[in-house]
Amino acid sequence: MSRAPSPLTSLPKSLDAALRPGNWDEYVGQKQVKANVRISIDAAKKRGGMPEHILFYGPPGVGKTTLAHLVAATLDAPLKSTSGVAIERAGDLAAILTNLEPGTVLFIDEIHRLSRKIEELLYPALESGHLDIVLGKGPSARTVELALSPFTLIGATTRVAELSGPLRSRFGGGVFQLDFYNDDDLRDIIRRSALLLDLKAPENVIERIAARSRATPRVANALLKRVRDFSEVHDRKLSPELCDEACELFGIDARGLTKDDRRYLETLLKSFRGGPAGVRAIASGLHEDPDTVEHVYEPYLLRLGFIERSPRGRILTLQGRSYLNGEDAGAMF
Ligand SMILES: Nc1ncnc2c1ncn2[C@@H]1O[C@H](COP(=O)(O)OP(=O)(O)O)[C@@H](O)[C@H]1O
Ligand SMILES: [Mg+2]
Structure with missing residues (x-):
């Protein structure tokens, strides 16, 4: 029962190719x-x-x-x-x-x-x-x-x-x-992409997009482009406020998590009392394909420290619980 991939995990081929580094210096991190x-x-x-x-x-x-x-x-x-x-x-x-x-x-x-x-x-x-x-x-x-x-x-x-x-x-x-990217590297990538797309992106906008990019260059580029589209449609300049409004519309929060990620965490908390729960059981609770759960949702949730893997299954961590309670200390904005 697999659904269409999130728009952030796929990117039009043309954009991927247009923003793809053409030499080693442009390849960040x-x-x-x-x-x-x-x-x-x-x-x-x-x-x-x-x-x-x-x-x-x-x-x-x-x-x-x-x-x-x-x-x-x-x-x-x-x-x-x-x-x-x-x-x-x-x-x-x-x-x-x-x-x-x-x-x-x-x-x-x-x-x-x-x-x-x-x-x-x-x-x-x-x-x-x-x-x-x-x-x-x-x-x-x-x-x-x-x-x-x-x-x-x-x-x-x-x-x-x-x-x-x-x-x-x-x-x-x-x-x-190849690891997830740190914030500095993501900002470098976004800065370069903004130049290539002929966008005037202030540093505080680049920062915000980086924070919401799931530590992933492709997501960073896709998000930059969606925020650009939003600013063009509303005929407004890129600003942190505009970025927040756009992300709210896209359903992307300050940690870069989408409603699918939140659904995952909520299912783990409510249906499995925070775990441990096997990935297949969680996937079935979400009506989602176990492969997608394991390879698309979980890597970034693990990286954030919101879930942990144990021999008996996935566990919701204290940070994961705080996030669900709206007390996420790590969220920057
Ligand atoms: N190290 C990097 N520096 C700059 N941009 C990058 C880097 N890695 C990936 N990207 C950007 O992200 C996009 C996706 O990268 P890609 O190589 O297709 O990822 P993968 O093959 O691992 O899924 C590229 O088109 C490029 O624009
Ligand atoms: Mg690839």
Whole structure:
């Protein structure tokens, strides 16, 4: 019973692309990941080869796809993007791999969605650059090795735990977690986006939008754009007051939480006496898909410290209770 994703977790493709950092300097934060990835790239360039395969994982909208674009651009390599959902059959993967231009960066988004069979076909391609293709059927079937052009796989996933151990171990170039962003980094991102959108956004507006962006660049950009739309429709300048009015209309509070998040917390409090409660039980109480609950709502509630995970399920924390009581000490505005 999954519903449409919240408007803040999706963003029109065009806007995502327009605001996507085009070089390493524009890519804010994630310093350690950047430094590590750039070493792999520089070393590969010096050797005149391709870097080893790389995996990025973390919540939606924190810059995984952007990094794949940056890696390809820095290598001056063609980028081929696909997704774990799109590769259903062995033939799909074989077609992609055999058609790669030499030196391509192959980006597989949602790589946890690859089936076991496809994963196994991928192993020799990642390890020794060949595909094992079975020709014929029954007793006369034989396997031929098909050599592939050199390529670098960049995988991205929001669910690293669902990746098999063997697949994970094939990312010799590193497995990197992308974290939520701190307030300073979010402000930098919003400031840059405002410039690109030709918006005069005072610092106190940038601050407010950052605080409501769920520590996520994509949400920050989407919110900036919605506040811009609101100001244009009302023919008013961007100001903190306007920002508050707009957010009230959007149902986004001072912590960036939406009515879906509040419903989650209220369900945990009222139907489960604050927990512990399993994610499936909570999801069913919300008439929501457990996957969405676990991967869209919970990461930010965990980050805020409003809920905790325990072996027996989710628990509403004291902070979570204070928030529901309207006594949230951390809310800035
Ligand atoms: N580190 C960053 N610095 C600046 N903008 C970023 C950064 N990470 C993400 N963004 C912005 O957020 C948008 C979403 O990022 P994306 O790479 O698509 O996230 P993911 O693939 O993790 O879901 C990008 O288009 C970009 O505008
Ligand atoms: Mg992405």
